[in-house]
Structures are given as structure tokens and as C-alpha cells.
Amino acid sequence: MSGPVSQPAEPGSRSRILRAATAEFARVGLAGARVDRIADDAGINKQRVYAYFGSKAALFDAAVAEGFRQLRADVPIADGPGDLVDYALRLYDFHVGNPALSRLLLWEQLERPLLDSTKRPDHHDGRVADYVKGLGDNDTDDVVRLSLVLVSMAAWPAANRQVVMDVTATDSRSVQDLLEGSMRETVANAARAVIDEWRGRSGARRE
Template identity: 35%
Template sequence: MQTAKSQITRRKLLDAARKEFARHGIAGARVDRIAAASSVNKQRLYANFTNKEGLFSAVISDAYEDLTRQVPVPDTLEAARRYVGDIFDYHAKDRTLAHLIAWEGLYYGGQDFPDREARAAYYRDKCGTLNEALGRIGLTETAHLVLTLIAIATWPYVAEQQRALLAPEGEGSVSLRETLMRQGRAVVEATVAQAAQPQQSRPTAVESA
């Protein structure tokens, strides 16, 4: 059981490490800088997290927990329609999670990474709930829908240079958020409508190309 002091120490390390990893990635992050920024010595860091990879795993898990508290995976059709806007707003306020996701992908690729099964179980549970809310369109379709909505909302903050080039702030009367919200809603409606069609009447990949 952690003491209040140890919880404070862990929080300081997680907060400092989140900024360091978001800026430099796993390979480029430096334990010395994290220790200095948190005012916690390296021995305590290693005692809490074993190594740098263990610290990154704890940081990104903590970041996902924060995202889940503020923007839960949708469990109703209306929440699914709003999801892109909610995720976009979260990243607009704090870009660090989007950067952590990008660094994690570059470092681990599609291979095993720490806490993979715990994260997979979380999404299986949430996608199961959303699948029910959408009229049982299918777990695979629901998972693909969630992935698509996350991609629409998050990519502008993963590739900030593309956002700056394609959607510079202050240009035009329609905001990027409005556009992405509209596109997100369209994806939700199309997915639900497609799932409602009888199997034999659904277009094949060739027909829909």
C-alpha cells in the first residue's frame, strides 16, 4: 500500500515524465532530466518504475486513464456522434497524449508493448457497450468505427505540421473542429446504416470502389 508521500512522489515523476516523453520520445527521453524536473532522485524513479520503458508504460497508462475520465468511449449513438469533437477538444487543450501515442507507435510498432492486454480488454469492454447502443452492428464494425473516429480527431495533433499546412488557424469561416465533427457524424451514420442493410444487399468492395 502506497503512503501519501509515495503517491506524491509517483505523481511528480509521472507529470515530469509525461512532458519529457511527449517532447523526446522513449529513446530520446533522459532520466536525468525527468529526475531534475520532478525534484525526485533517480533512485526513487527506478524504485517506482524499474527502467525507462516501465516509466513510459506508466505514463501512457496514466494519460489514457485521464482521457477516459474526461472523454469516455461512447456508449450511446448520440455520444458516438459527439465523440470526434470531444476527442479533438481534449487534444486541443493538451497535446501530450497525441504525441505519446505517436512515439509509442514508432518505438514498438505493431509488436507487443507493456500493458497491451489491459488496454485491449478496456477497448473490448467499451466496444461491446457501444455495439449494443448502435443496435448490435457487430463487434468488428464497432471496433473499426471507434478506431476511425479516434483517427479523425487525433491525427491533427499527431501530425501538427500537416494541420498547420492544411488547416491554418484563422483562414475561412468553417473551423477544423466543425469539419471533423461533421465527418465523424457522417461516418457514424454510414456505419449504422450499412449494418442495417440485409447482408445480400450490401455492396461488395468492387461495387463500392
């Protein structure tokens, strides 16, 4: 299937396709997804899905990109050093409340190769710059690695609910309550400890 063909826009049709595609890809991945199911769920002709996006793989990439767009819209960057812990919690709350993005990223790791062309600097670079500013640390490479640790704290529990259930001996119906309650408090405490320790080391390096 060649690239997308220009078609007259139908109000809301692209967003309906992306919503349906996100649900389908999150459930069964790229290989297991069916474009006809996505089209049916979106209430649109299958050929129009191809007209908008060109291929199933391109639609998967668009669904991931839309997930990051929603994350950027819902989770503003930290407002200075004092906001970094709350920023980590906002990321955590987003992933707990929007598990589809985490699932898409897991499928992406399994089914899409690591290519330079798939990098998303438009999303990540701004976030890393915010960590650099918030921590007052000019060692950008070090801060990049720290940001990965904080993002992992925020995203991992929601993306790995089976492991959370196993480790905590929680039943499947109570995992969401755990994530929204005591696990959230634990993430806040861990993020605060990491950031405080980092600030101390950063200050020592500057002296």
C-alpha cells in the same frame, strides 16, 4: 536495472514523476529522454524514480498508461446512440487539449515493438463495446473497424499539427485556433455522416 523496489511513499511524488516523465517523453521520446532531467523536473532523487518504476522503459509505459487513465476519466463513454457524435467530439477535444498523449503514442509506434503484452484491452474493449451498443450493430468486427475510423478522426489532427499546417497553409501560431474552431466543426460533420451512413447500412442488413 531490476524491477521496482518497495519504498515508503512520498505524498504526490509518483504523480510528479509521471507528469515530468510525460513532458520529457513527449518532447524527445524514449531514447532521447534522460531520467536525471525527469527527476530534476519532479523535484525528486533519481534513484527514487528507479525505485518506483524500475527502468526508463517501464516509466515510459507508465506515462502512456496514465495518459489513457486521464482519457477515460475525462471522456466518458457515449450515453446511447444519440451521443456518438458528441462522444467523437469529446475525444477530439481531449486530444487537442492534451497533445502529450498523442505524441507519446507516436513515439511508442517508433520505439516500442508491437507485442501482445503491450495491448491495452482494459481501455479499448469498453470503448468498442460502447460503439456496438450505440450503433445497434451485432457485427462486432465491423464495428471495431468503424471505431478505428472515428478515433482516427478524433485523434489524428492534433497528433499531426505539422501536416495540418502544411495542408491548410496555416502559420504555426494559428494551428491551435484552427483545431479548436473550424477543424472541430469539420470533424463533427464527418463523424455524423459516417455514423448516419453506418446506421443505414446496419438497418438494411437486419431487414
